[in-house]
Amino acid sequence: MAQVRRAAVSWKGNLQSGNGVLDASTSRAFSALPVTWASRTEAADGRTSPEELLAAAHASCYSMALSSDLTKAGFSPESLDVTSVVTADRVDGKWTVISSTLTVRGRVPGVDETQFRTIADSAKDGCPISRAMKGNVALSVEAVLER
Numbered sequence: 001m002a003q004v005r006r007a008a009v010s011w012k013g014n015l016q017s018g019n020g021v022l023d024a025s026t027s028r029a030f031s032a033l034p035v036t037w038a039s040r041t042e043a044a045d046g047r048t049s050p051e052e053l054l055a056a057a058h059a060s061c062y063s064m065a066l067s068s069d070l071t072k073a074g075f076s077p078e079s080l081d082v083t084s085v086v087t088a089d090r091v092d093g094k095w096t097v098i099s100s101t102l103t104v105r106g107r108v109p110g111v112d113e114t115q116f117r118t119i120a121d122s123a124k125d126g127c128p129i130s131r132a133m134k135g136n137v138a139l140s141v142e143a144v145l146e147r
Helices: 050-072 113-126 128-133
Strands: 007-012 019-024 033-035 079-091 094-107 138-145
Touching (some): 050 094, 113 128
Parallel strands (some): 094 138
């Protein structure tokens, strides 16, 4: 069955000097997160941006995909610390998300470095957020196994 999630923004003013507030309408896990144009193209100053939210979505999605893939391969991860760095730049004069670089540090008993890196790379391709970006955004993963 398809799953539907909702978020909503209330924006006031023009692009340059306006501002908005973002709410997680489905979960209610967050509300009134401030968002501005400046938080996308300059300093965040305590405000979020669509790019930061994309990074959060990618890191959380990937951590679940990797945990699942490791478990299916017979390994039980103790911990996976994942970071996503989303980069936006001007392409043909328009701001565009150009890459998401995932970094994962994992503690996974019984797995060797090669297996971990192979499974980590495969999970990148299977994560639903990666799949949504594939073909439009450069995706990469750096996997480090900790002992």
